[in-house]
Amino acid sequence: xxxxxxxLDDVKFTVDKEVAERSILIKNMIEDVxxxxxxxxxxxxxxxxxxxVIEYCEHHRNDPVQVQDETDDxxxxxxxxxxxxxxxxxxxxxxxxxxxxxxxxxxxxxLLDVGCKTVANIIKGKTPEEIRKVFNxxxxxxxxxxxQIKKENEWAEDR
Amino acid sequence: xxxxxRHLATINCLARNLDRATLLICLRVCRAxxxxxxxxxxxxxxxxxNHIPTDYLIVLQRNRHSITHNDVRQGLFKQALIQxxxxxxxxxxxxxxxxxRLFYYGEEHLFQQLAPFxxxxxxxxxxxxxxxxxxxxxxxLDTLQTFICKTDPVKVPGAEPVFMEWIWKYxxxxxxxxxxxxxxIILSDYExxxxxxxxxxxxxxSLVDSKLIERPKSETEDFMTLKSLVLDQSYIPKLEQLExxxxxxxxxxxxxxxxxxxxxxxxxxAYLSSDKSPAAHLAKLDLSTSKILDEDFVQIIQLLxxxxxxxxxxxLFGSASTQALLQGQAHQMQLINLLDCPDVTKVETQALLQGxxSLKVFYAPVVSAVGMLGNxxxxxxxxELDVSIAEIDQLxxxxxxxxxxxxxxxxxxxHLRVLRLGDSGFAPMPDPRAPVSTSLAPQLKYxxxxxxxxxxxxxxxxxxxxxxxxxxxxxxxxxxxLQWMAQNWRGLRxxxxxxxxxxxxRKLSNDFLxxxxxxxxxxxxxxxxxxxxxxQ
Numbered sequence: 001x002x003x004x005x006x007x008l009d010d011v012k013f014t015v016d017k018e019v020a021e022r023s024i025l026i027k028n029m030i031e032d033v034x035x036x037x038x039x040x041x042x043x044x045x046x047x048x049x050x051x052x053v054i055e056y057c058e059h060h061r062n063d064p065v066q067v068q069d070e071t072d073d074x075x076x077x078x079x080x081x082x083x084x085x086x087x088x089x090x091x092x093x094x095x096x097x098x099x100x101x102x103x104x105x106x107x108x109x110x111l112l113d114v115g116c117k118t119v120a121n122i123i124k125g126k127t128p129e130e131i132r133k134v135f136n137x138x139x140x141x142x143x144x145x146x147x148q149i150k151k152e153n154e155w156a157e158d159r
Numbered sequence: 160x161x162x163x164x165r166h167l168a169t170i171n172c173l174a175r176n177l178d179r180a181t182l183l184i185c186l187r188v189c190r191a192x193x194x195x196x197x198x199x200x201x202x203x204x205x206x207x208x209n210h211i212p213t214d215y216l217i218v219l220q221r222n223r224h225s226i227t228h229n230d231v232r233q234g235l236f237k238q239a240l241i242q243x244x245x246x247x248x249x250x251x252x253x254x255x256x257x258x259x260r261l262f263y264y265g266e267e268h269l270f271q272q273l274a275p276f277x278x279x280x281x282x283x284x285x286x287x288x289x290x291x292x293x294x295x296x297x298x299x300l301d302t303l304q305t306f307i308c309k310t311d312p313v314k315v316p317g318a319e320p321v322f323m324e325w326i327w328k329y330x331x332x333x334x335x336x337x338x339x340x341x342x343x344i345i346l347s348d349y350e351x352x353x354x355x356x357x358x359x360x361x362x363x364x365s366l367v368d369s370k371l372i373e374r375p376k377s378e379t380e381d382f383m384t385l386k387s388l389v390l391d392q393s394y395i396p397k398l399e400q401l402e403x404x405x406x407x408x409x410x411x412x413x414x415x416x417x418x419x420x421x422x423x424x425x426x427x428x429a430y431l432s433s434d435k436s437p438a439a440h441l442a443k444l445d446l447s448t449s450k451i452l453d454e455d456f457v458q459i460i461q462l463l464x465x466x467x468x469x470x471x472x473x474x475l476f477g478s479a480s481t482q483a484l485l486q487g488q489a490h491q492m493q494l495i496n497l498l499d500c501p502d503v504t505k506v507e508t509q510a511l512l513q514g515x516x517s518l519k520v521f522y523a524p525v526v527s528a529v530g531m532l533g534n535x536x537x538x539x540x541x542x543e544l545d546v547s548i549a550e551i552d553q554l555x556x557x558x559x560x561x562x563x564x565x566x567x568x569x570x571x572x573x574h575l576r577v578l579r580l581g582d583s584g585f586a587p588m589p590d591p592r593a594p595v596s597t598s599l600a601p602q603l604k605y606x607x608x609x610x611x612x613x614x615x616x617x618x619x620x621x622x623x624x625x626x627x628x629x630x631x632x633x634x635x636x637x638x639x640x641l642q643w644m645a646q647n648w649r650g651l652r653x654x655x656x657x658x659x660x661x662x663x664x665r666k667l668s669n670d671f672l673x674x675x676x677x678x679x680x681x682x683x684x685x686x687x688x689x690x691x692x693x694x695q
Contacts, residue, residue: 104166128188149193157244
């Protein structure tokens with residue numbers, strides 16, 4: 001059964017229910033409303049981003065539902081990104097950030113995860129100042145505070 | 160530009176994907192990130208071993224080049240090489256409450272400092288059993304989900320099991336306990352009821368080299384949630400082990416091994432045929448090292464229609480079992496381990512590689528190079544392959560490149576992450592670091608030639624390769640081959656074996672590879688790798 005999604009800029013997208021329900025937000029909305037032809041409004045997601053999100057959900061429509069909890073062994077967690085996802089995430093930084101925001105809003109954990117892995121790979125090896133530039137963050141530490149934090153947490157490099 | 164990392168959920172998701180070194184850097188980005196990320200730094204906390212035996216120190220020294228700040232697990236190895244650093248008492252008091260997973264192997268003085276503040280543990284893994292553990296368990300009864308007790312393989316390999324009488328009352332009280340793993344532990348259940356109470360809440364129970372004494376002979380209620388059961392050289396009488404199976408109707412994964420290899424197969428088959436059989440769910444079976452005959456394996460396979468993972472290393476699995484698997488579960492098998500099975504020949508291996516399209520992991524003693532002609536393997540989604548390639552000398556000649564048939568087949572496995580090529584089919588040199596003697600040189604025609612000229616270049620398709628094991632392959636890689644590896648296998652993280660027979664050349668080659676493949680670790684042989692892994 002198809003479902004219609006309406007973006008922030010009023011563009012309508014018709015997708016299979018199975019694809020739309022990769023978003024837990026949408027899944028819950030469908031369950032709450034019941035059978036209906038009314039479009040589902042997504043006022044926080046622009047059409048350009050929604051198009052990308054739908055593309056992701058279509059590709060991953062048959063993936064098993066991920067069950068992740070905090071007790072996942074980090075030693076077993078893979079930081080690798082599959083080839084299709086890597087190509088999918090080869091976008092400009094603004095789009096990458098918008099996809100992450102959309103994944104968070106729509107509650108699509110695998111997409112949020114792959115978006116964050118992509119960002120993690122970008123900032124790996126960078127200094128704090130370089131990371132601030134990536135995210136357009138203002139440094140609100142004094143140099144002394146920054147040095148103190150570094151010294152206080154040196155032990156963590158060893159364990 | 161919108162910053163997605165102002166929301167807690169996205170910052171947490173980002174943090175889960177950061178290595179330790181980058182997480183430490185991110186603490187200093189801004190105050191908001193510091194507030195959110197500092198607790199995450201403490202989620203996993205290791206209390207390191209108090210000493211490292213000399214053998215392991217040698218391995219550490221040899222691999223010190225590959226210890227980087229970017230690998231939190233490597234922090235374990237720094238304990239032997241640099242002075243240890245500790246968090247301040249104020250930091251411990253502030254942050255120990257954030258520890259969710261605690262690995263306790265030593266440093267009792269640090270344990271004493273942080274234990275009073277650890278109240279939200281979800282996972283505890285320990286090789287220490289002193290009275291200091293009791294208050295920690297008491298204050299985490301409501302949160303602990305995983306409890307692992309084992310002896311330290313580094314400190315006391317082959318030590319006698321540890322007797323723990325006092326642990327039961329805590330295990331019973333842990334209302335969220337789901338995973339219990341005991342290794343070399345003796346527990347007694349004098350009241351005869353605690354074992355059942357604990358098991359009825361578990362999803363996974365593992366008893367390795369462990370003993371339960373005074374356990375009641377019969378339980379009245381099934382262990383409905385237990386899905387994964389490991390009985391590996393445990394001291395429970397074998398028929399009682401079968402009674403235990405019957406209490407687990409939802410079992411999906413079973414590992415069953417005995418000290419002698421003997422298992423009561425007739426009773427096991429009767430159980431699999433009974434009303435209490437888990438055949439509807441049992442998908443993963445590990446009977447490695449068991450003295451199970453080929454014909455018994457046939458019956459087991461026929462009774463488990465949901466089977467997808469079969470570990471049968473060092474058993475008598477043979478041609479009849481292979482046929483049973485191909486007739487029943489070929490389309491669904493994802494893992495098959497038949498290493499060191501004397502009756503598994505190249506015929507069986509070839510049949511499985513040509514008959515099981517869903518295989519992700521395949522370990523077998525030997526495959527024929529001639530059988531690799533024509534790229535007839537259907538398991539193109541393979542991620543791990545461990546097999547020796549024999550009959551190299553029987554490939555049609557002349558052929559250019561020389562071993563094209565072999566490399567062409569391997570190149571189809573584009574998802575391969577682990578490639579272990581086993582041994583070369585003849586006895587290894589007494590000293591793997593000795594140069595190739597002229598008397599051995601003629602035998603090299605039986606060995607896969609690991610050079611570009613011979614077709615290795617076809618393996619540029621293996622872009623996901625993480626581990627390459629060449630032990631006993633007698634490789635003699637030239638500089639061009641090493642450059643090719645650095646260019647095409649940039650994700651390689653583990654190289655086992657020697658890329659050159661001459662020690663000096665080997666050292667230079669490994670240094671080159673480590674410089675141009677970031678994160679690569681190299682080990683002379685699997686024994687060294689095993690020692691390294693035991694320190695993890």
